[in-house]
Amino acid sequence: MRHLLFICLLLFCVACEENESVDPTIMPEATTTGANTFGCLVDGWVYASGRWGLPVAEYLEGEEGSEMTISVQTGLDSYIRFTIADPKQGETLPYGNAYFENQKMEDGKVYISRMSDGVFSGTFEGGRITEGRFDLKYKE
Numbered sequence: 600m601r602h603l604l605f606i607c608l609l610l611f612c613v614a615c616e617e618n619e620s621v622d623p624t625i626m627p628e629a630t631t632t633g634a635n636t637f638g639c640l641v642d643g644w645v646y647a648s649g650r651w652g653l654p655v656a657e658y659l660e661g662e663e664g665s666e667m668t669i670s671v672q673t674g675l676d677s678y679i680r681f682t683i684a685d686p687k688q689g690e691t692l693p694y695g696n697a698y699f700e701n702q703k704m705e706d707g708k709v710y711i712s713r714m715s716d717g718v719f720s721g722t723f724e725g726g727r728i729t730e731g732r733f734d735l736k737y738k739e
Contacts, residue, residue: 629732633718637671639679639731641699646673656719656737667719668696669733676700681707681723688714694723704728 626645627636637654638647648654654671670680681697681704688711697704707725714720717738723731 626730627732627734629722630734631713631718631720632734633716633720633736634734635736637669637679637733637735639723640729641679642727643729646677646679646699648673651675654733654735656733656735658719658737658739667737669735679728681709683709683711686711686714686719688712694725697725697728699728 625647626638626640627634627647627649630636635653636648638645640646648671651672651674654669657668657670659666659668664685666682666684667686668680668682670678672678677700679697679699681694683692683694686692691708691710693706694709695706697706705726707723707728709721709723709731711719711721717736718734719737720734721732723733
């Protein structure tokens, strides 16, 4: 039984391997090319994607409108997630349903600089979050 527990623990540790070639203390550049980058400051601390996997932009369209949810793992147990209702290129819109490390965050605003050809880019801020930027690929 101990061997089985040890093997399960070992597999869990290997599955959560981080990419140490990415420096989590450096904010990504603000681009609009679909570079799959994400970064922001939370209480003045840098949180950036890349070390723990790529950020995800999920676009959903329904009868009541569309929404884009951005989710990124920024540490072993650290995630940032928020949703934008009816996103449109060139507009500043509110974002909501924001979470950081399983804590509900204040709503904020996002400027969408590009939403075309499968690329979703922009900047965001709100409450404890400042200097946020993302440049993601998504499927329509």
